[in-house]
Amino acid sequence: MKLLVLLPNRLTLSSRSLLVLSSVKIDKNMIGDTSEIDNDVQLVLELSKGDPFLGKKKRILEVMGFDPEGSMSIRSSFTPDQLTSFLDMMIQRARIINLDEVELYFSEDAIDLGGFTGLRNELEALDSILKVIDKALSSGKYATINVLQNLRDVTLDRIHELGKRIGEETRILRDSNSDNEKCLLEWGVKNGVKTKLDIAHVEGAGRGAIAREDIEVGDIALEIPLSVIISEDLLHESDMFPVLEQIDGISAETMLLLWSMKEKHNQDSKYKLYFDTLPEEFNTGLSFGVDAVMALDGTLLLEEIVQAKEHLRIQYDELFPALCDCHPDVFPRELYTWEQFLWACELWYSNSMKVMFSDGKLRTCLIPVAGFLNHSMCPHIMHYGRIDSTTNSLKFPLSRPCNAGEQCFLSYGNFSSSHLVTFYGFFTQGDNPHDVIPLDIDVPQDEDCEDGGAACEWNTHMVRGTWFSKNHAIFNYGLPRPLLNHLRGARTPTWESNTQTRENLEIELEVLGDLCSTFEGMMEALGEATLDDRGTPQWDVKLALEFKALQRRIFSSILTSCYTGRKLLELELHKHTV
Numbered sequence: 001m002k003l004l005v006l007l008p009n010r011l012t013l014s015s016r017s018l019l020v021l022s023s024v025k026i027d028k029n030m031i032g033d034t035s036e037i038d039n040d041v042q043l044v045l046e047l048s049k050g051d052p053f054l055g056k057k058k059r060i061l062e063v064m065g066f067d068p069e070g071s072m073s074i075r076s077s078f079t080p081d082q083l084t085s086f087l088d089m090m091i092q093r094a095r096i097i098n099l100d101e102v103e104l105y106f107s108e109d110a111i112d113l114g115g116f117t118g119l120r121n122e123l124e125a126l127d128s129i130l131k132v133i134d135k136a137l138s139s140g141k142y143a144t145i146n147v148l149q150n151l152r153d154v155t156l157d158r159i160h161e162l163g164k165r166i167g168e169e170t171r172i173l174r175d176s177n178s179d180n181e182k183c184l185l186e187w188g189v190k191n192g193v194k195t196k197l198d199i200a201h202v203e204g205a206g207r208g209a210i211a212r213e214d215i216e217v218g219d220i221a222l223e224i225p226l227s228v229i230i231s232e233d234l235l236h237e238s239d240m241f242p243v244l245e246q247i248d249g250i251s252a253e254t255m256l257l258l259w260s261m262k263e264k265h266n267q268d269s270k271y272k273l274y275f276d277t278l279p280e281e282f283n284t285g286l287s288f289g290v291d292a293v294m295a296l297d298g299t300l301l302l303e304e305i306v307q308a309k310e311h312l313r314i315q316y317d318e319l320f321p322a323l324c325d326c327h328p329d330v331f332p333r334e335l336y337t338w339e340q341f342l343w344a345c346e347l348w349y350s351n352s353m354k355v356m357f358s359d360g361k362l363r364t365c366l367i368p369v370a371g372f373l374n375h376s377m378c379p380h381i382m383h384y385g386r387i388d389s390t391t392n393s394l395k396f397p398l399s400r401p402c403n404a405g406e407q408c409f410l411s412y413g414n415f416s417s418s419h420l421v422t423f424y425g426f427f428t429q430g431d432n433p434h435d436v437i438p439l440d441i442d443v444p445q446d447e448d449c450e451d452g453g454a455a456c457e458w459n460t461h462m463v464r465g466t467w468f469s470k471n472h473a474i475f476n477y478g479l480p481r482p483l484l485n486h487l488r489g490a491r492t493p494t495w496e497s498n499t500q501t502r503e504n505l506e507i508e509l510e511v512l513g514d515l516c517s518t519f520e521g522m523m524e525a526l527g528e529a530t531l532d533d534r535g536t537p538q539w540d541v542k543l544a545l546e547f548k549a550l551q552r553r554i555f556s557s558i559l560t561s562c563y564t565g566r567k568l569l570e571l572e573l574h575k576h577t578v
């Protein structure tokens with residue numbers, strides 16, 4: 001049996017760019033006047049060699065006038081204004097380095113217009129700059145160079161300013177002084193957990209973690225010792241391990257999932273207090289009922305949920321009832337029903353984290369206390385997931401400040417609403433820039449792309465709400481440039497530049513015409529927005545309707561952009577005929 005339960009990737013380490021500090025250079029040749037002999041500190045914001053978009057990012061950096069491999073020199077004689085300009089340049093560079101696929105796909109007009117591509121990317125860029133400065137300072141080589149400390153201060157100021165723009169409001173419904181959560185926290189502390197966070201019930205998200213005090217950038221909000229983490233190491237002590245290890249191809253994740261199904265009923269479990277805090281129902285897309293699934297008709301989420309559920313059902317059927325029949329003492333039938341299996345899948349999808357252990361192995365874990373942290377697109381905690389081998393613990397450091405009484409958020413990953421609904425059962429506050437709609441477009445084969453060309457830039461295409469774009473002018477329309485270039489290139493391989501020739505304008509009209517008919521069809525497939533007249537809808541139907549409304553809003557923005565674009569083009573064409 002080959003078993004692989006898909007688990008979401010919440011590790012944020014792998015996508016991190018490498019930040020390297022090179023050694024101090026005193027380059028007299030750079031300084032004309034020897035009286036200004038100066039200590040240069042070279043700060044290197046380096047592209048990760050493993051970045052799948054390395055080539056594209058290098059090209060953008062070059063277009064922006066940066067040497068992709070080069071360093072940036074900071075001088076001890078910098079005035080405050082020079083320091084600000086230096087930081088601005090570093091930020092521009094760090095933004096590009098830290099773009100993810102979606103941001104990169106949609107970023108080109110933002111880069112042309114000044115560089116800010118979104119709050120998440122901005123926070124990531126500032127965080128990466130701070131890390132490189134801290135590394136320089138902690139190396140001890142630059143103790144006398146105040147300018148680095150000044151650069152750190154202005155970077156922190158920027159992070160504070162950004163935090164004020166994010167403003168994610170949390171209404172605390174009640175704290176958890178007498179609850180299971182409090183017992184778990186006390187148990188955690190007795191077992192070595194260090195926390196600056198309390199647990200409370202928050203509006204719209206169950207429990208959440210609230211800052212007890214003002215927590216600054218770089219402070220550790222939460223530290224969980226390895227001994228408290230639920231990982232595959234526990235399996236080896238369990239009576240089910242000898243049975244499970246005989247199953248060909250079973251993953252450690254699946255074994256752990258089966259272990260948790262039984263352990264949650266074990267009154268003597270070391271993790272009893274943890275299991276006591278878990279909800280009876282997770283309410284993710286995986287538990288959507290028939291009405292909710294039907295309400296999703298015309299959306300890709302319907303397919304995503306149905307496929308995910310089918311995948312889990314196949315896995316369940318491969319294991320059960322066989323395991324209960326053959327090992328009834330180890331796998332009691334009443335604990336291994338389909339409903340309980342689905343509950344455990346939802347637990348692991350919505351609450352697990354991938355952690356890099358000191359042996360270099362990535363393990364999927366449940367992490368008591370840390371499991372109360374809710375997700376945000378602009379979180380306080382962005383980088384976690386590696387065991388600190390000196391303390392043997394997992395640390396959750398802050399990338400932006402969190403004031404006392406505020407909810408402290410984590411990043412689960414750069415997920416779209418469809419992923420969050422399917423595996424976590426919620427939507428983020430505010431518009432999610434990762435809400436993209438993938439397009440099934442024939443892309444040219446490699447051999448057709450030897451000479452490059454507009455159609456060959458990307459081999460997957462997507463759209464998102466055009467309200468995210470700042471550029472709705474002719475040749476842009478708020479639509480992604482790679483998609484437009486692809487459609488142009490497919491019509492005329494010789495498309496080179498966006499000049500307003502009659503031929504180009506006519507091609508543009510055709511491109512927008514095609515997009516209109518595609519999205520009119522997709523809008524029609526969603527059906528009419530109807531009000532459910534059966535009273536307050538169930539939680540799942542509510543989520544499904546919200547998702548459908550979001551799809552409608554996205555399609556509608558694209559159609560508006562296409563119609564407006566066509567009007568602009570017709571006006572320009574008219575000028576050519578008179």
Ligand SMILES: C[S@@+](CC[C@H](N)C(=O)[O-])C[C@H]1O[C@@H](n2cnc3c(N)ncnc32)[C@H](O)[C@@H]1O
Binds near residue numbers: 205350371424425
């Ligand atoms: C790791 S748990 C976080 C703790 C959870 N709130 C609880 O009470 O157990 C993940 C779950 O929290 C909820 N959640 C996380 N972030 C959220 C957010 N920004 N808005 C609403 N619900 C959220 C979702 O139900 C998700 O499946």
